[in-house]
Amino acid sequence: MSKLTLQNIHIRYSNNAVVHAVSLTVEDGQIGCLLGPSGCGKTTLLRAIAGFESVTQGSITLNGQLISDHNTHLPPEKRTIGMVFQDYALFPHLNIADNITFGIRKQSSQDKARRVAELLELVNLPGYAKRYPHELSGGQQQRIALARALAPRPRLLLLDEPFGSQDVELREMLAREVRDILKREGMTAILVTHDQHEAFAMADEIGVLQQGRLQQWDTGYNLYHKPANAFVAGFIGQGVLLPGIVLNHNTVATALGNVHGDVPESCQPECPVSVLIRPDDLRLVADSPHPATVISRGFRGAEYLYGLALNDGSQLLALTPSHQAHPIGASVCIELDLQHLVILPTLTSY
């Protein structure tokens, strides 16, 4: 059993709060993810779990053992928490086998050899034991870094931007590969990334962090479809917040007409709200009461991403199949195709 619990974690450098009141739980065998823009505090939080930073307030427990609070700090080497770094940090003076056995040197040489063979098999690099790190490609080095971290059978595995050095096209594939390996080992893990596709491909649950605060801890699906606030709505996927006025408990009036869906209870009629419009919520049609002008166009292969301006000046994004080509400046008609409504109480725009 490996259950990680963070309770009301604060981390401050001198007077600067880097992490603020973060609480979360990763259940045994689950893969969690801390997602956010750079400087949001996600790496600091990860390093606090590893034991490289101390917490100012709150507590971190692993399997019920308190490992960090304001006056407890178990040093990193005593935590049995493995870590994979963005630059892999393989030991360049040691060969692959010695890298992997670095953390299990007290075991017998037979046990070590068995573990090396087993892990190289797991990361699909059998026969690389005697190679040196500089002879390996980036992707191979990364898998060895993973094998090395898994060797001592840590209670928890931390991955700091593990695919950051890879080509963008490779990242998702690698993320799925690593997920498979971790799931096979039944590993509890936390990933830190700024790339939501990586997060979706790898994690069971994702926490979105902004300015040191946890905005939402949820599945990828819910982050996209039920964002808790405007920041999450803007950060996950693309979209535009369209201003609207609440009419009743399931209707909001907008520039695109009345839209229907659950209105949060905090929003009384007459209350100004924002309605999240994803690019795939809009259709360009031959005729509708809502004319718009094409102001930008991005070709995406299968689709076009259009930037549209309504008559009142508000702007929207629309994703359409790429055979529907409209030049910039063209007049089009749009129609809302909302599967469900995301209404956010504030008008703060991101």
Next chain:
Amino acid sequence: MEIKPLLWRAVLLSMALLTALPILAVFGYVFVPAPEVWQHLRETVLSDYLLNTLWLVLGVGFGVLLLGLPAAWLNSMCQFPGQRFFEWALLLPLAMPAYIIAYTYTGMLDFSGPVQSLLRELTGWGYGDYYFPNVRSLGGAITMLSLVLFPYVYLLARAAFLEQSICVLEVSRTLGSNQWQSFFRVALPLARPAIITGLSLALMETLADFGTVQYFGVTTFTTGIFRTWFGLGDHAAASQLAALLMGFVFVLILLERWSRHKARYHHTSSKYSRLPRYPLRGSYAVAAVLVCALPLLLGFVIPVGQLLYWSVTTATNGLDADFIKLVWNSIMLASLAALFALLLALILGYGKRLSNDPLVNLTARIAAMGYAIPGTVIAIGVLIPFAWMDTQLNTISQQWRGSTIGLVLSGTLFTVLFAYNVRFLAVSLQTVEAGLGKIKPTLDNAGRSLGLSAFGVLHRLHLPLMKGTLLTAILLVFVDVLKELPATLILRPFNFNTLAVRAYELASDERLADAGLPSLMIVVAGIIPVILLSRSIGKSRAGEH
């Protein structure tokens, strides 16, 4: 730029040949038999030369590691009072030539010096009542050389520690090693190639040292070569000793090359994170300060204090017309040598940039080797061919005009300048190459495409960009020449003195206090390159953004 290939290659070839001339001359004598002298050497002093040189190398090797490594580690990984100061101050002993520190400690520690006098005063002991270690010994020479050469190890080890990705150390922590274990299992092995490079540089200087061992009466190869050449007058045997010494130097060059080669694979990553320095408190902080302060005090502060004291006490008689002549000679010689070296370095540096001629690389390689060759060896390597040419010139003149023309080459300033360039061309070449390396070829292309001529590129792009580099190259050679002792001593024109030679002569005449003023001037000049060095380090700290 268009360069006439034939002329260009001729220039290069003659540069390569001239730089290699002293080495070739020394090795040319290897097969000239000198049986009697060798017999004599073997029976008397050869085993001393070998053993003393060996002990010196081993002792200094151990000494520089002991002084340099802990300081390097503390200054790259820890936080303690004065750390920012020690970081650069630990380079200061580099400004102190070994022969000069030897004079100061002899002055302080010999029988009539302040330390023993105080000891006698406090205890009431008299002569012979107590044991006091003799500075003028092999152990003394090892200590002196270690005190001024440890910055090589400090500098390179510190750079290597800083270059290591902090992640590597953190990974080691997550794999169950504590800070100390991480140091020994990861940081130290990773820094090993750099440490070996620093060590081999320090040992090259040790093998090249003449002033210290000569003054302490420790017979090593350099003093042996000197003695055999001048005392026994046997050029063949001296050259053969020199060739043997060169053999040791080559071993060190190979070691250095090999470790630099290995270092490429020990590069951990191109990404660096901020280095969190461990704050040290209480007794740990005191210990750290001591580890850094002791080498600095012993290797720089105390000897400089002694030199200052001597200079002040002798200033009234010391500052006369002769002394001003001395300073002028030194400055003139060092400036000429520095300009000469810069000119050659520019030819080679631009040659390398503009053409792929393998001849350029060969020339540059030969030129770079000079720095590793002891001044004594270069001196006799220069004397041999120049004396030969003088003889030839005089024979010709005798036949044509019926009279000799005297020594045209040897015994002139030209000889001295030539030897300096063989020894120090590497310094200016390295600086020029580093400076040119920073000017990307695309910049030249951009300049040309914006309408600049080839000369315009030089004048409007390279000159402003290279200004600092050129000045650095001149300064470095200038100071190196100012400190140089054995080649100057051997090659200088009759009655021509420099600060270094004068200090050496005064110290040899037991006039240590009088040697203080010229020595102090050399040390003060020597601080300039140390400042340049510590500045360039400050700018290129890999570990911190």
